[in-house]
Amino acid sequence: MTEAQPVRVGLVGAGPWARGMHAPMLAAGPETELVGVWARRPEAARELAAAHGTEAYDDYAALLAHCEAVAFAVPPDVQATMAVEAARAGKALLLDKPIGLTLAEAAALTEAVDAAGVVSQLTLSNRYRPRVREFLTRAAAFDTYGAQARQLTGAFIAGDYAHGWRLEHGALHDIGPHALDLLDAAVGAIEQVTAAGDSRRYLTLTCRHAGxxxxxxxxxxxxxxxxxxxYETFELFGPTGALSLDFAELSADTADDAERWATLRREFAAAVRAGRPADLDVHRGLYLQRLIDQAQRSL
Structure with missing residues (x-):
């Protein structure tokens, strides 16, 4: 049996997430090959490309011509536009969350992916952790009456992520997709969500699940x-007691952290080579965007 060739991936973006996750993950292989970088700032693209032994492109169309898949590490509204162009060019998509800033952007991107028939996958990074997958397997067999979760961070106070769309739209758009995705997967499909508070300061969501x-x-x-x-916990409660996941413990598990990126890379490449949608595809992104939109409208 012939071994599959690595998927040739172009990277859009050269910011902290591209530098810290996308570029090292895609360049590590063997399932993927980082074949180029495009960014709004050409000097940043050149620096990142040089660090990983690949090419920097000044022109997005030129990057598309030299790859078979595109990974996005740019603001959601930028991703929503550029990913539509990539889908129409027949490229598989590795998308960040949220897939757009608005529900209309997310719906338009999903429509473009479906029309083009290309593979898509979301970098919902926690879902590729072995210990999170173990937790979700246990949750599937747990009779859950209710759940409580916290996703509290100081990342927007200072540092690489304390600017731009994250400060403008707050935790609901940035942290919300991760948290809602895990609650939905652990407890059951979310049928209704309401919000109270301020997304730029402290926000609470109440979700009603199927069942x-x-x-x-x-x-x-x-x-x-x-x-x-x-600060970062998920706890399920039911007639047999409680089932919990504490991300403070996970953050100390370097093996679990490393494995999630290898799993993400491996599963994306497998989906591209098989020509089949990933489990966490653009439709999952649209589903989460609808929940975010519903929560936002309830404020």
């Missing part, structure tokens, strides 16, 4: 992790 379970979620990007607080 009658209720979950509550707290989100913030401006709470520094000091003291003894539990």
């Amino acid at each position: 009658g379970a209720v979950s509550q979620l707290a989100l913030s990007g401006v709470v520094p992790r000091t003291g003894d607080g539990r």
Whole structure:
């Protein structure tokens, strides 16, 4: 049996997420080959490309001509436009979350992917962690009455992510997709979500799930992790007690962290080579965008 050739991937973006995750992951192979980088700032594209032994492109169309898949590490509204162009060019898509800033952008991108018949996958990074997958397997067999979750971080106070669309739209758009995705996967399909608070400060969501379970979620990007607080947890409760996942423990597990990127790369390449949608594809992104939109409208 002939070994599959690595998927030739072009990277759009050269910011902190592209530098810290996308470029190293795609360049590590063997399932993928990073064949080029395009960014709004050509000097940033050249620097990132040089660090990984690949080409920098000044022209997006030229990048598309030299790859078979495109990974996006740009703001959601930029991704929504550029990914439509890539889909129409027949390229598979590795998309960041949220897939757009608005529900209309997300729907237009999904329509373009379906029309082009290309493979898409979301970088919902927690879903590729072995220990998160183990938690979700246990959750599937757990009789859940209700759940509580917290996703609290100080990332928007200072540093690489404390600017741009994250500050403007807050935790609902940036952290919300991760948290809602995990609650939906662990407890059941979310049928209704309502919000209270301020997405730029501290926001709470109440979700009603299929089967009658209720979950509550707290989100913030401006709470520094000091003291003894539990800042990033998912807890399910039912007649047999509780089932919990604590991301403080996960963050200390370097093997689990490394494996998630290898799993993401491997599963994306397999989907592209098979020509089949990934489990976490653009439709999952649209589903999460509808929940975000519903929560936002309830404020």
